[in-house]
Amino acid sequence: MAKLTARSEDYSKWYNELVVQADLAQHSDVKGCMVIKPYGYAIWENMKDVLDRKFKETGHQNAYFPIFIPKSYMSKEAAHVEGFAKECAVVTHYRLKNDPETGGVVVDPDAKLEEEFIVRPTSETIIWNTYRGWVQSYRDLPILINQWANVVRWEMRTRLFLRTAEFLWQEGHTAHATKIEAVDEARKMLEVYADFAEGWMAMPVIKGVKTESERFAGAEDTYCIESLMQDGKALQAGTSHFLGQNFAKAFDVKFQSKEGSQEHVWATSWGVSTRLMGALIMTHSDDKGLVLPPKLAPLQCVIVPIHKGEEQLQAIHEKCTPLIDSLKEADVSIKFDDDDSKRSGWKFAEYELKGVPVRVAIGPRDMENGTVEIARRDTGEKTLVKIEEASAHIQKLLTAIQDNLFNTAKDYRETHITKVDTWDEFKEVLDEKGGFVEAHWDGTAETEDKIKDLTKATIRCIPLNAEKEDGKCVLTGNPSTQRVLFAKAY
């Protein structure tokens, strides 16, 4: 296996090589689409399981809506169609036929659809068209539904996990009787995302709200969690939208209130995608390969025996059995790697590439001394431990690794949030240091645009916890009441 390109040499190349070499995903024969390989999918499944549990704990149910959306639905909400029209895949026919000339198949021109279908880029339209039939009374509300699905956005340029033409995600779509309830829902789900990102992915995030120009197409407010990657670029890790009554009005979803009046429903939608895989990789991994937080690692601990011959292997396996049983008992996923076709050194490198948090090595020396060598993936540190104490040690270590990954990422982020007050500083920090820049902004889309043109940086968010502070816009000098976060972003 070839060595990975160092991050310092070419971050983007490192990322691409890591995804492929760690066996997470590969490019498919279809442009812009990826094959998620079993190891990558196992990580996604772990993420999905945690999120799904959290959604259910907050009162949501899963449902499923069609992948195809009648074209006319897309145009019912003006901002929405504007946002997605340029990247929609369209189904125009429903049949193929044999082509006598080539021996292959061609689209049957007689099988043209009356109305084309859009392959969903997101499901607001078809879901709100369905909700119309579900809601008559305030007693039918709220509707709290999540869908796990694939969506298609015909992106011009794609990158494994970060931006693919087809991706997997979840999309929550809720309907409420009041504005305040809908806003609360959107905020609540933002908290769920933030809690997941920090507690499971060990990825610190900043909660904020998007500016008008960065807002979801059709939303009144877009809340987001923003994280910082190792190369100093920001990544939007999840969004939760307060949709107002826009979709209810577009799809005529009304209910009769307690008082007897007809009211439009208030809506939210929220989603995270396989992009989180990219975020996870770029938050923790190093030049040796993937680094996974124990809470999401498909394999948390691997035991590599070092042996000569079948007999020794058997003896080592027997010696390890109590340790393996004890770890299983404690719900630690554990593998005893008795594959005899690979040498131990090869295995060490391989498990490091795959980000397994804890590696245990045991050979003749340890058999004699009653020890095992325990190595942690995050720091590379190795410790000799009595085999009887190994299980407890490993369990503590998994927690320590989870914490260390979060703290390291958080330290990095804290040192990469820079307060600036002048335009020169602003440019200098973006060019040389990267990360988030905290600066005053005059609140206009024109200024935002201009800054983007000049520096490629966008306003990632207006942080929810930002203190009010009078200042002057970093570009125009116009008055501002609070700082916002700028960064170059994925």
Next chain:
RNA sequence: CGGGGCGUAGCGCAGUCCGGUUAGCGCACCUGGUUUGGGACCAGGGGGUCGCAGGUUCGAAUCCUGCCGCCCCGACCA
């Protein structure tokens, strides 16, 4: 859509400029043996419509024409 690069064994590549034995190398794979505390070694072996379609030629991976596909950088975006 602009700029760059590439298409030859499962993967990574050389060979193409300047046409000429049986298309080669590394990794991977198969067999046997020796090995095993940080990506082992030796010996033997299998695997190719050289992206596709035409053309030039005694002869094309190599020259000409057309087409297709992918990757990277930018504009667009979760």
